Amino acid sequence: MAKRTQHFYDDVYAVAQQIPYGRVTSYGAIARYLGLARSARMVGYAMTNSHSKEVPAHRVVNRKGLLTGKHHFEGTNLMQQLLENEGITVIANQIQDFGTVFWDPSEALGVRD
DNA sequence: ACCGTGACCTAGG
């Protein structure tokens, strides 16, 4: 496959939309799946523009399971409430049982090597 | 066209 920059955002959104209900993933996991493991920042940057799309951005957190992007949501605890609404426990911006609710696209959709 | 910024990650001490 060639040119991914143009499809980069769409790919990120596509993967994010495939995140199951009550599950979360990380920017790095999505980046790795897209073959951009070293450009995880771009994934987060792409999410900034996801407000125009139907993308569950609240289901995407960092590698530690910390809600680093909560400040980009309306209010102050919207992201946390959205997650808790799906049965995910969040304490101090930290997702509990992160390893359990974590959803790896590379593992679910298949790793491309 | 150059520079600074950013919802991150990995490696080394």
Next chain:
DNA sequence: TCCTAGGCCACGG
């Protein structure tokens, strides 16, 4: 195990 430093690439000013 915690902290620091470097790398990544796109976008706005």
